[in-house]
Amino acid sequence: MRRRALPLLILAAWLVAALAGFGPAPAAWAQTAATETAAQTAPDYATWEKDASDAEKVLADDRASNTALDEMRARIVTWRAKFLAAQSANAAQIETVKSQITAHGPAPAEGQSEAEDIATRRAALNEQLSKLQAPGIKAVEAYSRADGIIRQIDGRIRARQANELLKIWPSPINPINWPAGWAVLQQGVKTLWRETSGAWDNPARRDQLRNNLPAIALYLVFAGLLLAKGPSVMERLTTRLQRRLSVRGRTLVAAIVSLGQVLVPVFGMMLLVAAVHSSGLAGQRATALIEALPAVALIFFFARWLSGWIFGPAAVHAGVSKGNAEARFHITIIGLIFALEIFRRAFTVEVRPPLSMAAQSVWGAPLVCLVAVFLFRLGQILRRSVEARSEKEAAAFRDSLVKLIGTALMGVAVVGPAMAVIGYVNAANALVWPTVVSLALLGFTILIQRFATDIYLMITRAGEEGREALVPVLIGAVLTLAALPPLALIWGARTADLSEIWTRFSEGFAIGETRISPSILFTFVLVFIFGYMLTRLVQGALKSSVLPRTRLDKGAQNAVAAGVGYIGLFLAGLGAITAAGIDLSALAYVAGALSVGIGFGLQNIVQNFVSGIILLIERPISEGDMIEVNGQFGTVKGISVRSTWIETFDKTDVIVPNADLISGVVTNLTRGNLTGRLIIPVGVAYGSDTRKVEAILREIAEAQPLVLVNPAPGVVFSGFGADSLNFEIRAILSDVNFKLVVQTEILHQIAERFAAEGIEIPFAQRDIWLRNPEALADAAAGRRPAAAPPVPPKPEAAPAEVRPGDIHNDPYDEDDPR
Structure with missing residues (x-):
């Protein structure tokens, strides 16, 4: 073990030293490489000046479309990234020059002077520093200008979007506007008939139809089978798998297979589109409608599939337990109406010339009002499902969330149609349909979290109680964060907005001359974790291999191990800060401002730590x-x-x-040695032979194996008590941990020897004196008591002997008045 521990300790010490002492070298090399790269790819400020001037002129004229503004914004974003990289130009040289200036000491105060050669050298270094800092300062200035232009473009586009949403159209419930909508329908039908008849009259198109007729027939047959039988077949297969597979794997496998309920009919619709394209009879308007069919099928069957899983037998995990069948029906109808909305947009967008405002209002409002009915009812189901279930503390947050979603759906279902009826059709569409898509995204996220939890339970072989463990909760949190960007896009955010947020996050923020970015934080965490693990490894080696072979006691070994742990954590933190390139001097002012408050707040903790x-x-x-x-x-x-x-x-x-x-x-009691003194008080009755009692007690004490011979045990006649003659046994024990054991044995032997020798162990006696016994006797006989005789004086002392009528109390009786 010692041979194994020694190389381990040497390796650990070397790594700690490298982490603490040589950490800056890689950072410095990386910084130097970045500086050289930035110097080689310095921005072309002449071209930038032209692009910036053009962008500012376009913004001043305010004539460019949103598409043109987005393209211009992309160019400015590229320039801004170059300027950010150029801000660190000459960073290594700047640090070197600053160190040289610092070496000359502080600059002389006003009215003072310094040596001529030092002043000359200081001026030269300051001039060199200014030249080195010039490219970075220029890059900072250009970065600010580019960032300002990007902000103006984003603000301009958002303002246009807001104006478009707040545009009021003619009311769709006004009968005057209905003919405009009817005219759009007539025009669309005529256009479809004209395109189809024109294609039929074309001999080339008829030849194409004739040549592709077998393929078209095959497409139609397979499309009909997949659309008519595919969903039901996949649904029965899913149900069969759920019943026959093992408990742990059946839900996951059934979920994967159940995706066929969506993919099979969508594939069938794609075959139908392929059949129409192969015929060659579809014109531009018909092609737009036909190409929308796969999306229509995807929306409808996805809503049907999602409702079956969220409000199916396992709906308890989603926080819903009542009204599942009705909820599935309403979600399916909402999906159908949303699919019709996609088809409507494909029908009306291709109209030339564009629809009038009255026609757009008539065509855009009905489906909004129709879907709002089912949204309102779905919100009621969600709220009632929570209210009907008994309250459980573990599901309190989940129930509150479900109830909030239900309330939001009911609110949208009321506000959306009201806005559409008034004439704010764009705003109504921007409120209702994103709500529908957000509801689908929420359900899909819950479903993915449930499947991920099933995989976790399958791997860990945990029961259903494992769903409330930490890992499933973390999975849900990660999925929630991942769903935020799509949710933002659903509610009108542009891709450029998300990329801007990511750019701001990647750039980090500056504290003094140090920029804190995710890469720096990742480096800090990675190096600190490595240092922490290394510290634990060294501590384990010390506790198991090194310290047990020393002469240190257990407490000293723990002290050494704890000290090594604290030093290791300090070195790990220092190495992490150095490797990440964080300049702690920028935090000096913040630390100084917080030190007083932290000092008072952590006073007790610091005191206990010291x-x-x-x-x-x-x-x-x-x-x-x-x-x-x-x-x-x-x-x-x-x-x-x-x-x-x-x-x-x-x-x-x-x-x-x-x-x-x-x-x-x-x-x-046990510091240094385990010896300790034992004192046992013993009382005997008056009249006992005190010398005999002393000898018996000494003999009993000396007979105990844990009582030391040197110093020998002693017996002390401590005094005359109220009821007994008091003695004490005083002995030194070799192990004080057995104090109670020795005391118990001595008391047992004392009781046995005293009983054998006829020595009485006394107990306290008390006499009760009745002042008027005659009155008590008369009261007991039912006679009226006579006048009480005068009270005789109380005797000085109670008789020692026991008389009839005396009551003897236990000496430890709590009710004894004496």
Whole structure:
């Protein structure tokens, strides 16, 4: 073991030294390489000036479309990334020059002077520093300008989107506007008929139809089978798998197979689209409608599949337990209406010329009002499912979330149609349909979390109680974070907005001259974890291989191991800070401002921490010692930095702050040695032979194997008590841990010897004197008591003998008035 531990310790020491002492070298090399790269790829400021001027002119004219603004924004974002990289130009040289300036000491105050050669050298270094800092300052300026242009573009696009949403159209419930909508339908049908008849009249198209007729027939047959029978077949297969497979794997396998309920009909719809394209009879308008069919099928069958899993037999995991069948029906209908909305958009978008505002209002409002009915009912089901179930503390948050979602659906179902009826059709569409898609995203996230939990339970072989473990909760949290970007896109956020957020996050934030970014934080965490693991490895080697072979006691070994742990954590933190390139001088002002408040708030913690270090160094107590502190008596089981763990004789744990052990009075019964004195008081009746009693007690004490011979035990005649002659046995035990055992044995032998020798162990006696016994006798006989005679004076002392009528009380009777 010693041969194995020595190389391990050498390796650990070398790694700690490398982490603490040589950590800056890789960071410096990386910084130098980045500086050289930035210098080689310096931005072309002439081209940038032209692009920036053009962008500012476009924003001032405010004539460009949103697409043009997005393209211009992409170019400016590229420039901004270059300027950010150029800000660290000459970083290594700047640090070197600053160190040289610092070496000359502080600059002289106003009115003072310094040596001419030092002043000349300081001026030259300052001039060199200014030249080195110039590229970085120029890059910072250009970065600010690019960032400002990007912000203006984003603000302009958002303002246009808001104006579009708040645009009021003619009310769809006004009959005057209905002819415009009817005209759109007529025009669309005529366009479809004209395109189809024109394609039929074309001989080339008819030849294409004739040549592709077998393939078209095959496409149609397979499409019909997949659309008509596919969903039901896959549903029956899923149900059969759920019933026949093992408990752990059936849900996951059934879920994978059940995806066929979505994929099979969508594939059938794609075959139908392929058949129409192969015929060659579809024109531009018909092609737009046909190409929308796969998306329509995907939306409908996905809603049907999702409702079956979320509100199916396992719905308890999603927080819903009542009204599942009705909820499945409403979600399926919502999916159908949303599919019709996709088909409507494909029908109306291709209209040329564009629809009038009245026609758009008439065509956009009906489906919004129809889907709102089912959304409102679904919200009611969610709320009632929570209210009907008995309240459980574990599901309180989940129930609150489900209830909140139900309330939100009911609110959207009321507000959306109202806005559409008034004329804010764009706003109504922007509110209702994103709500539907968000509801689908939420259900899909819950479903993925459930499947991931099933995989976790299958791997760990845990029961259903494992669903409430930490790992499933963390999986849910990660999936929730992953769902935030799609949710933002659903509610109108642009991809550029998300990329801007990610760019800001990647760039981090600056504290003084140090920029904190995710890469820096990742480096810090990685190096610190490595240092922490290395520290634990060294501690384990010390505890198991090195310290047990030394002459140190257990307490000293724990103190050394704890000290190595603290030093290792300090070196790990220092190495992590150095490797990440974090400049702590930037935090000096913050630390100074917070030091006073933290000092007051952590005063007790710091006091206990320092006391713990003192205990580990001075070791006035160690593990295994029997101590008494603050009225608590027990054995020390552990000493940590903040507190000490004591186990009392009734097997309860007492946590004592280390400050009490340092500042208070502590009695250590076993420190240095285990010897301790035992004192046993003994009382005998008056009239006993005191010399004989002393000899018996001495003989009993000397006969105990744990009583030391030197010094010999002694018997003390301590005095005359009220009821007994008092003696004390005083002996020194070789192991004070057996104090109670020895005391019990001595008392047993005393009782046996005294009984054999006729020595009485007294007990307290009390006399009760009745002042008027005649009155009590008359009352007992039912006669009226006579006048009470005068009270005689109380005797000076009660008679020693026991008289009839005397009552003898136990000396430990709590009701004894004396």
